[in-house]
Amino acid sequence: MAHILKTDNLTKSFGGLLAVNNVSIKVDEGSITGLIGPNGSGKTTLFNVISGALKADSGKTYFDGKRIDGLPCHLIYKAGLVRTFQVPRLFQKMTVLDNMLIAARGLVGERLTVTFFQSWAWKRQEEGLIKKALAILEMLDLYHQRKNLAGNLSGGQMKLLEMGRALMADPKMLLLDEPAAGVSPLVVDKIFEKIVELRQSLGLTFFIIEHRIETLFNYTDRVIVMFKGQVIAEGKGKELVEDPKVIDVYLGEY
Numbered sequence: 593m594a595h596i597l598k599t600d601n602l603t604k605s606f607g608g609l610l611a612v613n614n615v616s617i618k619v620d621e622g623s624i625t626g627l628i629g630p631n632g633s634g635k636t637t638l639f640n641v642i643s644g645a646l647k648a649d650s651g652k653t654y655f656d657g658k659r660i661d662g663l664p665c666h667l668i669y670k671a672g673l674v675r676t677f678q679v680p681r682l683f684q685k686m687t688v689l690d691n692m693l694i695a696a697r698g699l700v701g702e703r704l705t706v707t708f709f710q711s712w713a714w715k716r717q718e719e720g721l722i723k724k725a726l727a728i729l730e731m732l733d734l735y736h737q738r739k740n741l742a743g744n745l746s747g748g749q750m751k752l753l754e755m756g757r758a759l760m761a762d763p764k765m766l767l768l769d770e771p772a773a774g775v776s777p778l779v780v781d782k783i784f785e786k787i788v789e790l791r792q793s794l795g796l797t798f799f800i801i802e803h804r805i806e807t808l809f810n811y812t813d814r815v816i817v818m819f820k821g822q823v824i825a826e827g828k829g830k831e832l833v834e835d836p837k838v839i840d841v842y843l844g845e846y
């Protein structure tokens with residue numbers, strides 16, 4: 593199977609702390625791949641480096657056959673590699689639909705976008721985008737919430753909206769940083785079922801950080817385990833639960 597994402601010896605340190613230490617990973621195209629590891633393992637930092645939010649100290653990243661490390665994050669986003677955040681970054685006082693439309697303009701400075709967006713002329717030009725946004729909201733079971741303020745959504749719906757905003761970019765691959773963080777256990781499965789559906793219907797590749805290991809094992813093809821900045825194991829959930837290195841790391845924590 594082709595690799596849509598590959599890193600070679602990526603390294604990122606903060607002062608003396610090696611947050612990402614020589615990380616070489618591969619993600620299969622069309623897969624749902626998980627990324628786990630105790631708090632502070634470097635998972636979010638790895639996403640930040642891959643997505644261009646942070647510059648790696650050294651190492652290479654390839655996406656869709658092209659080298660992307662060193663590119664500014666808006667070009668990586670344009671290439672189809674889009675990430676979401678551990679804490680949703682929504683405009684609470686704007687409607688769900690407006691949050692989607694702004695995401696489509698997410699590459700312009702946020703303040704400028706809001707002003708520009710509120711102009712009537714802009715709205716007229718963006719009918720195509722509105723159609724697209726509504727279709728995505730429909731896929732995420734958020735269509736009925738389109739006129740509601742984002743701040744009034746449930747935690748789970750906010751996480752889905754965050755994913756919807758990422759989908760406005762027509763991504764090839766999504767990096768999801770804890771897409772089910774802080775939502776009730778019942779909703780966690782709903783979010784992961786949506787991810788499986790989106791992989792099917794849109795042919796997307798997913799790379800997902802998640803703390804609920806059992807959930808992640810249920811929905812992923814492969815999981816990569818990080819600890820103290822390094823990849824210490826990778827494989828299918830079944831293999832990992834028996835891997836002494838993984839057990840050690842988690843027993844150490846709990």
Ligand SMILES: Nc1ncnc2c1ncn2[C@@H]1O[C@H](COP(=O)(O)OP(=O)(O)OP(=O)(O)O)[C@@H](O)[C@H]1O
Pocket residue numbers: 606609611629630631632633634635636637638
């Ligand atoms: N901007 C930063 N400046 C300094 N240190 C940072 C910065 N970002 C992360 N770190 C440190 O780097 C290490 C890795 O952090 P990171 O957020 O990548 O971990 P994580 O695996 O995502 O953890 P969590 O599961 O808690 O989200 C931690 O020790 C963290 O304190």
Ligand SMILES: [Mg+2]
Pocket residue numbers: 635636637678
């Ligand atoms: Mg994190």
